[in-house]
Amino acid sequence: MKRKTKxxxxxxxEKLQQKMMNTKKxxxxxxxxxxxxxxxxxxxALSLGSTSNDLTESQxxxxxxLTNTNTTDMQNVTFSISSIISGSNQVIFNTPAAISNLAASxxxxxxxxxxxxxxxxxxxxxxTTLTATGTSSSATQTxxxxxxxxxxxxxxxxxxxxxxxxxxxxxxxxxxWFLLDDLEIEVEVExxxxxxxxxxxxxxxxxxxxxxxxxxxxxxxNDDEEKIDAGDIEExxxxxELTERFIFRVPADLEDENYKLTVKxxxxxxxxxxxxxxxxxxxxxxxxxxxIDVEREDDEGKFIAFExxxxxxxxxxxxxxxxxxxxxxxxxxxDQDRVRVNLRNTKLGLDMTEEITSDLDKGxxxxxxxxxxxxxxxxxxxHLLVLTAxxxxxxxxxxxxxxxxxxxxxPLKVIGxxxxxxxxxxxxxxxxxxxxxxxxxxxxxxxxxxxTNIAGSTRSFVVDATGYDSxxxxxxxxxxxxxxxxxxSREVTFTFLPNRDATAEQKTFVISAQSGEVVExxxxxxxxxxxxxxxxxxxAGGNTxxxxxxxxNIVLIILIIIVxxxxxxx
Numbered sequence: 014m015k016r017k018t019k020x021x022x023x024x025x026x027e028k029l030q031q032k033m034m035n036t037k038k039x040x041x042x043x044x045x046x047x048x049x050x051x052x053x054x055x056x057x058a059l060s061l062g063s064t065s066n067d068l069t070e071s072q073x074x075x076x077x078x079l080t081n082t083n084t085t086d087m088q089n090v091t092f093s094i095s096s097i098i099s100g101s102n103q104v105i106f107n108t109p110a111a112i113s114n115l116a117a118s119x120x121x122x123x124x125x126x127x128x129x130x131x132x133x134x135x136x137x138x139x140x141t142t143l144t145a146t147g148t149s150s151s152a153t154q155t156x157x158x159x160x161x162x163x164x165x166x167x168x169x170x171x172x173x174x175x176x177x178x179x180x181x182x183x184x185x186x187x188x189x190w191f192l193l194d195d196l197e198i199e200v201e202v203e204x205x206x207x208x209x210x211x212x213x214x215x216x217x218x219x220x221x222x223x224x225x226x227x228x229x230x231x232x233x234x235n236d237d238e239e240k241i242d243a244g245d246i247e248e249x250x251x252x253x254e255l256t257e258r259f260i261f262r263v264p265a266d267l268e269d270e271n272y273k274l275t276v277k278x279x280x281x282x283x284x285x286x287x288x289x290x291x292x293x294x295x296x297x298x299x300x301x302x303x304x305i306d307v308e309r310e311d312d313e314g315k316f317i318a319f320e321x322x323x324x325x326x327x328x329x330x331x332x333x334x335x336x337x338x339x340x341x342x343x344x345x346x347x348d349q350d351r352v353r354v355n356l357r358n359t360k361l362g363l364d365m366t367e368e369i370t371s372d373l374d375k376g377x378x379x380x381x382x383x384x385x386x387x388x389x390x391x392x393x394x395x396h397l398l399v400l401t402a403x404x405x406x407x408x409x410x411x412x413x414x415x416x417x418x419x420x421x422x423x424p425l426k427v428i429g430x431x432x433x434x435x436x437x438x439x440x441x442x443x444x445x446x447x448x449x450x451x452x453x454x455x456x457x458x459x460x461x462x463x464x465t466n467i468a469g470s471t472r473s474f475v476v477d478a479t480g481y482d483s484x485x486x487x488x489x490x491x492x493x494x495x496x497x498x499x500x501x502s503r504e505v506t507f508t509f510l511p512n513r514d515a516t517a518e519q520k521t522f523v524i525s526a527q528s529g530e531v532v533e534x535x536x537x538x539x540x541x542x543x544x545x546x547x548x549x550x551x552x553a554g555g556n557t558x559x560x561x562x563x564x565x566n567i568v569l570i571i572l573i574i575i576v577x578x579x580x581x582x583x
Contacts (some may be wrong), residue, residue: 039290058083058150061088061123067159067299068104074126077154079115079145087115087147094125097139097158098465102132104139104158115147117189120135125156134160135224136275159208161301162218162277162291165349168290171206172213172246172278175254175281177295183263189306192344193318194263202278204246204253212282213243215257219305230267233261242281265318266378267341269309273302309346309375314418316345317352317402320378322423328494330475331391331430337383337423339400341369348374351406353413356383357399361391361425373404391430393529398423403491429527430474430495441468442526444535449506452520452539455513460484460537462505464526473497474526476505481522484541485509517543 024262062078081087090112097104106127115121125143139158144151161167176199179187180254183194190196198217204210217239219228228239235241241257255336292300310316318341325336337356352369369379401419403413442464449459468470473496478487491506507524520541526533 033402043156046345049212053161059087059145059147059152059293061145061152061154063154064125064156067138067157068125069159069161069299069301070125070130070163071168074124075156077118077123077143079112079123079152080120080148081115081117082465083150084117086117086119087112087150089113090115090145090147092123092145094143094156095141097141099134099139100132103130104134104141105129105131106141106156109143111280120148121226122341123359127158134158136160136162136218136220136226136273137224138461153280153321154388155292159299159301161286162216164280165286165289167290167292168286169206169280169283171208171288172280172290172292173205174200174276174278174293175203176201177276177293177303185308188303190263190309191308192263192267192269192342193312193320196261196263198259198276199256200259200276200278201256202243202246205249209245209247210280211245212280213238213246213278214281215243215276215278216240217259218273218275218277220275221268222270222272224302227267227272230264232262232264239396240386241280246253264308265320265344266376267307268376270308271309272305273298274305275301275302286484310344311345311346311519312418313345313347313405313415316347316415317404317417318342318344319400319421322400322421324423324425326494328426328428328473328496329387330428330493331387331389334384335425337385337398338380339382339421340378340380341373341402342378343373343375347376347405348372349404349406350408351404351413352379353403354381355399355401355403356385357401358396361385361396361398361427362388363398387427387430389430391427393428393430394426396425396427398425426472429529430480440533441472441528441531442474442533444524444526446524446535446537448539451542453509453542453544454511454515454517455544456511457488458509458511458539460507460509460539462524462535462537463502463572464495464497464505466499468528469499471496471498472528474528477525477527478507479523479525480536481509481520484515484520485511485522510542513544515541517541 060080062077062083064077066072066075068075081482092109092111094106094108096106104127106125109123109125112121137160141156143156144153172477178199180197181187181190181194184191185194197437200215202215204211217228218226221227233239235258243255243257246255247253275291276293277289277291279285286362294300296303319339320342320416321340323338341354350372352373365383365385367381367383373379400423404413404538406413437532445463447461449461450457452458464474466475473494476490476493476495478490480575481487486509488508488510495503495505518541518552519538520535521538524535524537
């Protein structure tokens with residue numbers, strides 16, 4: 014019985030000890046929570062509201078509201094703010110005055126201003142921190158200095174940007190641009206002053222994440238590109254507004270990232286530092302810029318684009334060799350191992366391919382060249398050369414799994430391929446010819462012709478030469494296709510290389526000028542000479558300089574020998 018009583022007492026004691034430990038843990042939790050609550054109440058005792066506006070070159074101050082959220086008064090609230098430093102540029106701030114007493118739940122305005130700007134900041138936003146410190150708590154708020162597009166900030170006060178309209182006719186919209194989107198930006202500027210403002214310049218800017226203005230990278234269609242001379246605006250009244258349009262394409266090689274689109278209007282007559290405005294309500298961030306998100310194409314059928322398509326000639330004739338150069342861009346969001354480019358036109362018998370076997374990663378480009386000859390039976394008219402691409406190459410099967418949804422069509426005008434006939438309603442052209450070089454076998458022979466349109470309307474002519482095959486080869490014709498208005502003339506140069514064994518006698522060839530099915534011809538005769546022989550041939554053509562140098566060298570050698578002999582005799 015004694016052992017049993019002892020065991021019972023031990024159990025009771027252990028239970029009491031466990032309860033005491035649990036109570037201590039509970040008190041610890043309550044104490045921890047109390048500390049957190051007290052800490053939060055201290056931290057939240059002061060708060061700084063957001064600024065009324067960002068600072069700019071023309072706006073040197075901004076206002077915030079300081080609030081004491083505590084239930085007791087806050088004594089001696091002081092402020093501190095660091096200068097904004099970017100390279101050698103600085104914005105130096107005035108320190109706001111201290112607040113001796115801020116009542117419980119009370120508020121007080123705080124004015125932040127800068128005393129000076131040192132250097133020339135690039136376009137963009139620059140931040141620093143304002144700190145308010147009280148007896149038991151503190152608060153912070155970000156202060157932003159915004160460098161605008163006007164060189165010296167907004168000045169003058171006469172000009173204003175009344176409206177900006179962005180029209181994206183491509184895949185994207187006004188603030189989301191895809192590569193190769195076509196856009197038109199319309200800017201309306203108003204004169205709010207009581208004086209005429211002359212030589213108004215409206216200029217676009219597009220800044221990347223590094224602060225660089227890359228507006229020049231856009232492909233503008235308007236002649237003035239990103240800077241338009243808009244002319245003069247009269248003082249405020251009926252004719253106090255003007256509107257200009259910027260038309261451009263987003264290039265295929267533009268980096269996909271966020272950009273800042275901005276615009277300014279200034280007087281080139283008064284100077285940008287005297288009259289300039291760069292804010293508009295249509296711009297998002299403090300009316301200074303609009304954020305533009307440039308995206309890569311995510312539609313697999315549009316991953317490959319053709320740009321900078323150039324034909325060697327605008328007009329061609331049958332038998333002529335044509336070169337088509339194009340640049341292939343990967344504007345999609347996936348890398349490509351291989352790309353096959355196809356060129357097709359049924360009527361011209363074209364079914365050609367070129368493969369890009371090196372990687373064409375997203376953002377990459379590659380030049381491709383096709384060379385072909387216009388067939389002799391080609392029909393006159395405009396032929397569309399069709400470019401397509403195949404990609405998403407699977408190495409295991411050697412197959413391309415994707416192809417471009419849209420074709421790129423390039424027009425080629427073919428003329429002069431009809432069967433020529435003798436004119437029935439009078440002549441349409443005259444042909445004159447003159448010999449511009451010596452006519453010597455084995456040496457270049459140049460003949461200059463002048464084609465004159467004597468028809469009553471503008472005509473296109475295919476110029477050619479025939480009848481020379483037995484004694485020379487035709488190296489070049491300066492222009493095979495010419496278009497002349499009535500009464501106008503054009504010089505065309507023919508370069509031949511007579512055969513070395515051609516006999517020294519009169520040789521002939523025929524110059525022809527064909528327009529449609531009508532052809533004019535002119536026979537040209539040249540008297541060919543044999544190449545010089547014997548000693549005289551040494552000085553023919555380019556040999557004269559060689560022999561002159563040789564003779565000079567011989568004379569120098571003789572003089573050296575004479576001097577050496579004279580020195581040896583002393």
